[in-house]
Amino acid sequence: MSGILRTSLLILFISLILSPDTYSQEMRRTGVLGAQLSPLSDSLAKASGVNINAGMVIARTVEGATADKCGLKAGDIITEINGAVIGGNNKLQKAIRKLREGDDITVKYQREGKAGTAKGKVTGKQFEKSDKFEVIYDKVPFRGGWLRSIVTKPFGKEKLPAILLIQGYTCTTVDGLSPLHPYKQLTDTLTLKGYAVMRVEKPGVGDCINTPDCFTMDILTETEAFGAAFEYMKKYSFVDSNNAFIFGHSMGGIVAPLIAEKTNIKGVIVYGTDHLPWFEYLIKMLRFQNPGFGVDYIESENDIKIYHRLLFEMLIEKKNIKQLTANPEYKRLLERDFMLDEDGMLFTRSLEFQQSLQDLNMTESWSRTRGYVLSIFGEGDFEVMDSFGHETIVDIVNTYNPGKAEYIFLPGTNHSMLLTGNMKESFEVQNKGLTVQYFSKFNFRLTDEIDKWIKKIIKN
Incomplete structure (x- = not known):
C-alpha cells in the first residue's frame, strides 16, 4: 500500500471518527x-x-x-x-x-x-449567530452530496434531548431566518428550554451540494433526506440518542411518520398536517378554501365536480401535464388554484411530487410509527381546515400502540403557529396580506406544550 493511499485512508478514518462533531463550514455559501x-x-x-x-x-x-x-x-x-x-x-x-x-x-x-x-x-449569506446558545453549521451526507444543516444547542457538552425540525411544503431555505420567522421562534425557544434542535435544508436548497432538485424530486426522496439528517443528528456527542424527537410541520407532518416507522425514535410531534390520501385532501381543501378566497359558492361546487375528474386523471391515472392541459377546463383550474406555470409546476413543485404523495398510505405509516406521538391542531389553521385529521392520527396510533398518542387543541392559532384568531379571522388576515405583520404574535403555548410533553415522556 502506497504512503499516499495510507495517508488518505488515515484522513478518511479520522474524519469518520470525528464526524459529526467536526463541524463543517467549508460549503460555499449560497x-x-x-x-x-x-x-x-x-x-x-x-x-x-x-x-x-x-x-x-x-x-x-x-x-x-x-x-x-x-x-x-x-x-x-x-x-x-x-x-x-x-x-x-x-x-x-x-x-x-x-x-x-x-x-x-x-x-x-x-x-x-x-x-x-x-x-x-x-x-x-451571513451565518447565524447567537450569544444565548451555540450555533453549529454542519453538513449531512446524502446520495453522494451534502445537505446544509444548522444545529442550535445550549452552551456546554452535556447529553441533550434533540429535535429535528421537518419544515412544510415549499422549497424555501431554513437558514438565515429573520428573528420573527415562526420557524426561528420555534427552534430558538426550544433551544432555550434545553434542547439541541436541528434544521436541515431540503435537497437542492441553500448551500446543499450535489443533491437532487427539491422542485422536481418526489416525496420519498424528501423523506430519505430528512431520515439521513435524523440519523446524523443522533450521532452528535452532545445528543442523547435515546431521546431524539421529530417536529413535523404541515408537509413535514407527512414525512415524519414515514421516518418514524423505520427508525428508533422517542417521539413525533406534528402540527398543521393530515392523514388523508392526497386526492381526498385536495378536494376537501378546494371546497373549503376557495369560497374563503372569494370564489362564488355555486361556481366553487361546479368546479369541484370537474376536480373529481381532473384529480383522478392526474393522481390515479398519472397523466402528464400536456395531457391534462389539453382540456381547457382543467387548464383553467390548474392555473387558478394550483399556480400552474410554464415549467409545468403545481404549487411550485412537480407533477411527479403530487403523484408520489397520492401513493402514500398515511394510515399504515401512523399505525407502524415507533415511539410516542403528540398531534397538535390550531383553531385558525385553514390549511388543514378542522381537527379531524389530528384527532384521527391519535386514534390510529392508540389503536395499534395503545397509550402512545395525545391530542392538543391550540385556540386562535393559524397554520404558521401565529395568534390570528379563529378560522374566519385567520382567513381575513391571509386575504388582507397581513400574515407577516402577525409574526410578532407567535403562540409560545405551542413550545410550552411541546416542552411539557417531552419532559413527561422522558421521565416515564
Whole structure:
C-alpha cells in the first residue's frame, strides 16, 4: 500500500471518527442578491418600454450585498441576471438560487429609460449567530452530496434531548431566518428550554451540494433526506440518542411518520398536517378554501365536480401535464388554484411530487410509527381546515400502540403557529396580506406544550 493511499485512508478514518462533531463550514455559501424586488406595474412597464413579464423593479437594496456592490439602486428595473430573463418571482428565484458566494454576476437593467449593465461578485449569506446558545453549521451526507444543516444547542457538552425540525411544503431555505420567522421562534425557544434542535435544508436548497432538485424530486426522496439528517443528528456527542424527537410541520407532518416507522425514535410531534390520501385532501381543501378566497359558492361546487375528474386523471391515472392541459377546463383550474406555470409546476413543485404523495398510505405509516406521538391542531389553521385529521392520527396510533398518542387543541392559532384568531379571522388576515405583520404574535403555548410533553415522556 502506497504512503499516499495510507495517508488518505488515515484522513478518511479520522474524519469518520470525528464526524459529526467536526463541524463543517467549508460549503460555499449560497449567494444573496440583497435587493427587494417587485413586479412591474402596467404604467411602469409602458413608461420604461420593458415587457411586463420580463423585468422586476428594485424597491430597496441591502448595503454591502451583491446589488449594492454592483451599483444597482432603488427604482432600477432588472431584466436579466447572468443571461436569464427576469420576469415574475419564479424566474427570479431560479436565477438567484444558482448563485454562490464569489461567483461572477452580470445584471442587465433599465434606469430612467436607459439600459445598463452591472458586473461584480456575488456576496454570500451571513451565518447565524447567537450569544444565548451555540450555533453549529454542519453538513449531512446524502446520495453522494451534502445537505446544509444548522444545529442550535445550549452552551456546554452535556447529553441533550434533540429535535429535528421537518419544515412544510415549499422549497424555501431554513437558514438565515429573520428573528420573527415562526420557524426561528420555534427552534430558538426550544433551544432555550434545553434542547439541541436541528434544521436541515431540503435537497437542492441553500448551500446543499450535489443533491437532487427539491422542485422536481418526489416525496420519498424528501423523506430519505430528512431520515439521513435524523440519523446524523443522533450521532452528535452532545445528543442523547435515546431521546431524539421529530417536529413535523404541515408537509413535514407527512414525512415524519414515514421516518418514524423505520427508525428508533422517542417521539413525533406534528402540527398543521393530515392523514388523508392526497386526492381526498385536495378536494376537501378546494371546497373549503376557495369560497374563503372569494370564489362564488355555486361556481366553487361546479368546479369541484370537474376536480373529481381532473384529480383522478392526474393522481390515479398519472397523466402528464400536456395531457391534462389539453382540456381547457382543467387548464383553467390548474392555473387558478394550483399556480400552474410554464415549467409545468403545481404549487411550485412537480407533477411527479403530487403523484408520489397520492401513493402514500398515511394510515399504515401512523399505525407502524415507533415511539410516542403528540398531534397538535390550531383553531385558525385553514390549511388543514378542522381537527379531524389530528384527532384521527391519535386514534390510529392508540389503536395499534395503545397509550402512545395525545391530542392538543391550540385556540386562535393559524397554520404558521401565529395568534390570528379563529378560522374566519385567520382567513381575513391571509386575504388582507397581513400574515407577516402577525409574526410578532407567535403562540409560545405551542413550545410550552411541546416542552411539557417531552419532559413527561422522558421521565416515564
